[in-house]
Amino acid sequence: MADNGDFAKIARRLSLVPADPDAGSKYFNADYILSRESRLESDFRSFEEWTADLAFFLSRTTKEGNVFNIRWLGAVHALILLIAFALILVATRGLTTWASAGVRIAILWIFSDVLYVSHLNSFYSDTAALLGLLGSVALATLIITRGPQVATVLGFSLFAILLIASKAQHALWGFLPALFLFLTTRKERRLAIRRLGAGMSALLLAGVIMVRAITPAHYKGEARFNLIFRKLAKASTNPGRDLQELGLPASDVQYIGHTAYHEGTPAALPVVCRFLPPDELSQNRGVLSAPSSDRCPHYARRPADLGTIHPV
Numbered sequence: 001m002a003d004n005g006d007f008a009k010i011a012r013r014l015s016l017v018p019a020d021p022d023a024g025s026k027y028f029n030a031d032y033i034l035s036r037e038s039r040l041e042s043d044f045r046s047f048e049e050w051t052a053d054l055a056f057f058l059s060r061t062t063k064e065g066n067v068f069n070i071r072w073l074g075a076v077h078a079l080i081l082l083i084a085f086a087l088i089l090v091a092t093r094g095l096t097t098w099a100s101a102g103v104r105i106a107i108l109w110i111f112s113d114v115l116y117v118s119h120l121n122s123f124y125s126d127t128a129a130l131l132g133l134l135g136s137v138a139l140a141t142l143i144i145t146r147g148p149q150v151a152t153v154l155g156f157s158l159f160a161i162l163l164i165a166s167k168a169q170h171a172l173w174g175f176l177p178a179l180f181l182f183l184t185t186r187k188e189r190r191l192a193i194r195r196l197g198a199g200m201s202a203l204l205l206a207g208v209i210m211v212r213a214i215t216p217a218h219y220k221g222e223a224r225f226n227l228i229f230r231k232l233a234k235a236s237t238n239p240g241r242d243l244q245e246l247g248l249p250a251s252d253v254q255y256i257g258h259t260a261y262h263e264g265t266p267a268a269l270p271v272v273c274r275f276l277p278p279d280e281l282s283q284n285r286g287v288l289s290a291p292s293s294d295r296c297p298h299y300a301r302r303p304a305d306l307g308t309i310h311p312v
Contacts, residue, residue: 006167010052010123012040016068028121034066045214046125047132047165051076070121077120080131081111084159087138094145125167132163132170136177148185148193156181157200164207168215169223174208222260229255229265 011017016032055073088107092100110116111134119127139156146152160177163170178201185197228246233239233256240250258265 006044006046006048006125007123009040009042009044010046010048010125012038013042013049014052014056014068015039019067028118030069030071030121032068032070034061034064034068036064044216045211046128046167047162048123048125048128051080051128052123070123073123074121077127077131080162081120081134084131084135084138085111087135087142087155091138091141091145126170129163129166129170132159132161132166135159136163140177140180143184148188148197150193150196153181153185153193153196153200157204160204161207164204165211168211171208171211174204174211178202178204178208225255225260225265229258 011032015034015036015038017035017038018029019031019033020026020029052073055076056068058076059068059072061068085107089104092103095103116130119130136156136159139152139159142152143149143156156177160174160181163177164174165171181197181204182201185193188194188197228243228248229252232246233243233253236242239253239256243252244250255262255265
C-alpha cells in the first residue's frame, strides 16, 4: 500500500500524536495523545477524514492529554466492511447453493486477510478506497441482477464517492462507476430512476474533477518521487539509465530506496516547507514538476516495470 504520508496528515489534523515515544520503530501503535500544539492543518483532503472525525467523536477524546485508541477508527471501518459484506450476501442469494457459498467464502477469505484487515486500524486513505470499492461492487451486482432501484443507486453512489474521495490516485477511476450508473439506468422505464442515474453519474464525475483540482501539487510530487525511487529505480538493473530516460540526472541514484519524506531528498522540501513560493518549490530538479506522461514511454519500453508498482 502506497505511503503518501496520509496517516500523519490525518492524525495530526486531529491533534493526535503517538503515546509511545518509540512509535516509529513499531508496526502498530494503538494509543494516541491529544496534543493541541501538535495540530497540523494539512492541505491534503480525503474522505478518510470523515471516518476519523466520527471515530474521534465517538471516543469522546476532548481534553488535552486524553488518549485516543485507534481501535475506535477500526470499529468504524469494520462497520462499513460488514455493511459491504451484508450487501454481498444479498447479491448472491439468486445463485445456486454451491455458487453462493463459494462466492461468499471467497470474499470473506480475501477481505479478512491481515493484509487488508490490519489497515482498518489506521488513518491511511487507502482504507476508505478499499471499503468503497467492495461496497460498490456489491451494489453493482444488485443493480445488474435485480435492476436499478432508488436505494441501490443511492447506495452505489455513496460507496463510489467513498472510493473517489479517498485520494487523487483513486479518483482517476471515478469515470467507471459514473459510466456504469449512466448505462444501467438510461433505458429504465421509470423516469425517476433515469433522472436519478443521470444525476448521480454527473455527481460522481464532478467529484472526480473536484478531487483532482484540490489535490496539492506537492502531494502529486511526493507520490511520483516514491514511485520512481522506491519502485522503478530500486528494481532496475541499470537505474542511472532509467532515471535519465525519465528526465532525471543519473546522479539521483543516491535517492534510491528513499521516500519523499527522507530528509535531504529533493521532494522533501515542499513537504516540510509548504509555504515556500511556487518558483522556489519548482527547483526540485524535475522530480515534482516533471509531467507524469514522461513515464509512459518508459513503460512502453519496459512493460515488466509495471509489475514493480503492484507486485504479485
